[in-house]
Amino acid sequence: MSVKETCLICFEDNPIARMFSIGTCHHKYCLSCMKHHVEVQLQSRIVAQCPHKDCKCEVNTETCKKFLSPELADIMIERIKESSIPVTEKVYCTFPRCSALMSKQEVLEHTKTSFVSEGGRKCMKCHQYFCINCRVPWHYDMSCYDYQRSETYSRSEDQLVKSLAMKKLWRQCSKCKHMVELDSGCYHIICRCGHQFCYTCGAEWKNKRATCSCPLWDEHHIIRP
Known part of the structure; x- marks a missing residue:
């Protein structure tokens, strides 16, 4: 037996x-x-x-x-x-098809003999060059200082936030555009502006009721480990 x-x-x-x-x-x-x-x-x-x-x-x-x-x-x-990896040390490849996670220290060590300039570093996975300071594909034609003062940088910052939101599964309030990250609790979100919505799909809550059919909670978020 x-x-x-x-x-x-x-x-x-x-x-x-x-x-x-x-x-x-x-x-x-x-x-x-x-x-x-x-x-x-x-x-x-x-x-x-x-x-x-x-x-x-x-x-x-x-x-x-x-x-x-x-x-x-x-x-x-x-x-x-x-x-x-500490938050301040996290570096993601800026190319969407790669998005490899690296620590700043290992990137600097890996590229100490192959960097373009102080900011231009090569991704350890896809081997394409990106700027570790500006967090964008390498800007060959200008310095970090000039690039960060350009309109291109402003637009790329918006794209970076959107990309990070998708990676972290953040939800944006449709009323005030504030990004929300669910740490624990149910999927019924009350934004700091007062707008109520579903964290799963973004649908608005009206009269204290959901307008979607998404689950109200996941056990993991209700009972934290």
Whole structure:
């Protein structure tokens, strides 16, 4: 008779081979529940942690590959890297088809023998040149000072904000144009200007009721890990 263990999420008894151990904390859950848990956290753009209450242990990336698709495993690696880099050190490739995440230090180290000028650096992934100071494709015909005083820079700043909003899944208030980021709580947003809308699709709330059919909440945002 094979030895079985109980998963503390679904409470089903599973063979040991179908159980997943969370790294250093050693909490165990079945592969099916862990797959769903990790996928939900990745969709919420956060690093997957142990589902056990009050446990902050991160899920090991390598061991997750046994139940995650290669694409999701790559996303998980990206999330871990993103969380490990301080906000002030994060650098994203300015070319939309790449958008690779790098730390400022590793970019400077990687390009110390191949930079165009003080600001012109080469992306570590797509190898195209961008300006690490202006955060745009490299402006070959002018200095950073001149570029930042130009109308082109003003327009590119607007595009940068829009690109970042898409990457971070921010929602823009249709009334005051303020960007909103959901940290926790339901998807019913009350902007600082008083306008109410759905965080998922942006539809307006009228008379304290949604005008769309989007879910009101996701458990992850209601009960924070």
